[in-house]
Amino acid sequence: MTFLFFIFAALTLFGGIGVVVNRNPVTSAFSMILSFLGLAALFIQLNAYLVGVLQILVYAGAIMVLFLFIIMLLDIPKAENKRFPVFTLGASVVVVVSFVTLVIAVITKSGVGAAKLPAIEAQKGPGQSDVHQIGELLFSTYWFPVQIVAVLLLVATVGVVVLSKRELK
Amino acid sequence: MDWYIILAATIKIVVFVFLVTLPLVAMSVWAERRVSAAIQDRVGPNRVGPAGLLQPVADGIKFLLKEDFTPNHVRKSFYWLAPALTMIPSLLTCAVIPFGSQLFGEKMVIADLDVGPLFVFAVASLTVYGIVLAGWASNSKYPFLGSVRSTSQMISYEISLGLSIVPLLMIYGELNLGRIVMEQAQNGWALLPLWGEGLSVKGWLLAVPLFISFIVFTTSMFAETNRLPFDLPECETELVAGYHTEYSSMKFALFFLGEYAAMIIGSGLAVTLFFGGWSLPFGWLTPESLDAEVPFWHGLIHIGVFFGKVILFIIFFIAVRWTLPRFRYDQLMKLGWVVFFELALANVILTALLLMWLK
Incomplete structure (x- = not known):
C-alpha cells in the first residue's frame, strides 16, 4: 500500500504549501484542513487509529472551524503585495536555514536506509x-x-x- | 488474498452505501411528507405510483432537470464545493456502522475499526464546513447569518454529543461498535436489560445513566443534523432558507439529501449504541461469539432487523419535527451549554461512581 502513502503525503504537502501561498485567508484555512486530513491518513496508515482520528476530530473538526469562523466574522481582506519588514525576512531565513541544517544533520548522522529505529514493544494484551x-x-x-x-x-x-x-x- | 479483501469491501460499500442508504434517503423524504401529512390531517403525496411511493423518483428527475443557476455575486469555486462537502462526510460515516452480523462468513461492516464512535464523530464534524462554506460563498446576508448560526450550534452540541456516550463506553469498556453490539445481543440492550447478565440489579442500575446519555445523545443529534426543533440555520421565518438560499437544482438537492443522510447515519449510530444494532431481543438467533459461524438466513434476518430499527428511529425523528415548535436561538445555546453539557458531565461521574460501587 505504498502508493497510498504517496497520495496522502502529496495531499499533506499540497495543503501545507497552499496555506503559505494563498492570498485569501479562507482558502489558506481550507488548505490547512486538507493538510490535516492528509496527516490523519498518514497516522492511520501507521496503525495509529486513535491519533489519526483525534487529528481530524480536534484539529480539522473543531479548531479550524473556529479559525474559519473568526476569519469570516472579521472579514479579513486579501493580503496585499506589500513588502515585508527586514526583521521578519531575516527571522524567517534563520528559521528555514536552521531547520534544513537540522534535517541534513539527522539524515547524515543516521545514514539513509542504513540504521533502523529500535522497534517499540507493543504492550498489547489480547484484544x-x-x-x-x-x-x-x-x-x-x-x-x-x-x-x-x-x-x-x-x-x-x-x-x-x-x-x-x-x-x- | 489481498484482492479478496478489496473485492469484499467494494461489494459492501456499493451495496450498503449506494444501494441501501441512498434509496433510504429518498424514501425518508417521502416518509417525511406522508407522516407530516398524517399529523396535520392531510393526504400528502399519493399520486405517483402506489401510495405515492415513486414520488422520490419524480422529485429526483425534477431536481436534475431544473436550471442550475449560479448567481453572479458568489465565490464560484467554494460555491460549487459546498454541496459536495455536506453530502460526502455523511456517507463516509457509513464505513464503521455494523449493519448485520455475518453473511458468507464475512462481517457486515465495511471497516471494523477499534475507534468506531470516534471515527463517526470526527467525520461528522466535517459536515459543518459544507454549511459554513455555502453561507460564506453565497456572499449574501441571510445565508451568511445561517452559516454563522450553524457553526456555533454544531460546535456547541458536538461537546455534549461526545460526552453523552462516554458512560456507555465506560460500561462496555470498548470502542469497537461490532463488539458493543455483540455484548448487547448477549446481555441485554443498553436501554432494555431484560436478558443475559443484564437481568440483574447491576444491569438495571446501570440503565439509569445509559438512559440519561440516550436523552442527551438524541437531542444533540437533532441539533447536529439541523432538524426541527433546532433548525435555526435554515429557519425560514427569519432567514428565508438560511445557508442554501442561493442554491438551486441539484446543488440544493445535495444539501437536502445530506441532511437526511446525516439523519439516517445518526439513527444508525443510536440504534447501534443503545438498541443493540442488528440483534433481536432476548438473545434470539444470537451467535455464540463474533467469530462463530452464522447461518445464511440468520445473517439476512439480522440485516433486516438493523434496518427495521433504523426506519423506526427515522420515523421518530420525523414525528418530533412535526410536533415541536422551533427554539429561539438563545434558548438553543443555553440548553446546549447550561443544561446538556453539565448533564453529560454529571452523568460520566455518576457512571464512574456506580461502576466503582458495583465492582
Missing part, C-alpha cells in the same frame, strides 16, 4: 486496541503531566476571559 494502551499510560505513568497540561489550558482560558472583559470597559 486490546491502541486506545486502551494510550488511556492506561495517560492515567498511570503520565497522570501528572496530563494534570499540568489541563491546568495550563485553564490558565489560558481564564486569561482570554480577563483580556476580553478589560476591553469591554
Whole structure:
C-alpha cells in the first residue's frame, strides 16, 4: 500500500504549501484542513487509529472551524503585495536555514536506509486496541503531566476571559 | 488474498452505501411528507405510483432537470464545493456502522475499526464546513447569518454529543461498535436489560445513566443534523432558507439529501449504541461469539432487523419535527451549554461512581 502513502503525503504537502501561498485567508484555512486530513491518513496508515482520528476530530473538526469562523466574522481582506519588514525576512531565513541544517544533520548522522529505529514493544494484551494502551499510560505513568497540561489550558482560558472583559470597559 | 479483501469491501460499500442508504434517503423524504401529512390531517403525496411511493423518483428527475443557476455575486469555486462537502462526510460515516452480523462468513461492516464512535464523530464534524462554506460563498446576508448560526450550534452540541456516550463506553469498556453490539445481543440492550447478565440489579442500575446519555445523545443529534426543533440555520421565518438560499437544482438537492443522510447515519449510530444494532431481543438467533459461524438466513434476518430499527428511529425523528415548535436561538445555546453539557458531565461521574460501587 505504498502508493497510498504517496497520495496522502502529496495531499499533506499540497495543503501545507497552499496555506503559505494563498492570498485569501479562507482558502489558506481550507488548505490547512486538507493538510490535516492528509496527516490523519498518514497516522492511520501507521496503525495509529486513535491519533489519526483525534487529528481530524480536534484539529480539522473543531479548531479550524473556529479559525474559519473568526476569519469570516472579521472579514479579513486579501493580503496585499506589500513588502515585508527586514526583521521578519531575516527571522524567517534563520528559521528555514536552521531547520534544513537540522534535517541534513539527522539524515547524515543516521545514514539513509542504513540504521533502523529500535522497534517499540507493543504492550498489547489480547484484544486490546491502541486506545486502551494510550488511556492506561495517560492515567498511570503520565497522570501528572496530563494534570499540568489541563491546568495550563485553564490558565489560558481564564486569561482570554480577563483580556476580553478589560476591553469591554 | 489481498484482492479478496478489496473485492469484499467494494461489494459492501456499493451495496450498503449506494444501494441501501441512498434509496433510504429518498424514501425518508417521502416518509417525511406522508407522516407530516398524517399529523396535520392531510393526504400528502399519493399520486405517483402506489401510495405515492415513486414520488422520490419524480422529485429526483425534477431536481436534475431544473436550471442550475449560479448567481453572479458568489465565490464560484467554494460555491460549487459546498454541496459536495455536506453530502460526502455523511456517507463516509457509513464505513464503521455494523449493519448485520455475518453473511458468507464475512462481517457486515465495511471497516471494523477499534475507534468506531470516534471515527463517526470526527467525520461528522466535517459536515459543518459544507454549511459554513455555502453561507460564506453565497456572499449574501441571510445565508451568511445561517452559516454563522450553524457553526456555533454544531460546535456547541458536538461537546455534549461526545460526552453523552462516554458512560456507555465506560460500561462496555470498548470502542469497537461490532463488539458493543455483540455484548448487547448477549446481555441485554443498553436501554432494555431484560436478558443475559443484564437481568440483574447491576444491569438495571446501570440503565439509569445509559438512559440519561440516550436523552442527551438524541437531542444533540437533532441539533447536529439541523432538524426541527433546532433548525435555526435554515429557519425560514427569519432567514428565508438560511445557508442554501442561493442554491438551486441539484446543488440544493445535495444539501437536502445530506441532511437526511446525516439523519439516517445518526439513527444508525443510536440504534447501534443503545438498541443493540442488528440483534433481536432476548438473545434470539444470537451467535455464540463474533467469530462463530452464522447461518445464511440468520445473517439476512439480522440485516433486516438493523434496518427495521433504523426506519423506526427515522420515523421518530420525523414525528418530533412535526410536533415541536422551533427554539429561539438563545434558548438553543443555553440548553446546549447550561443544561446538556453539565448533564453529560454529571452523568460520566455518576457512571464512574456506580461502576466503582458495583465492582
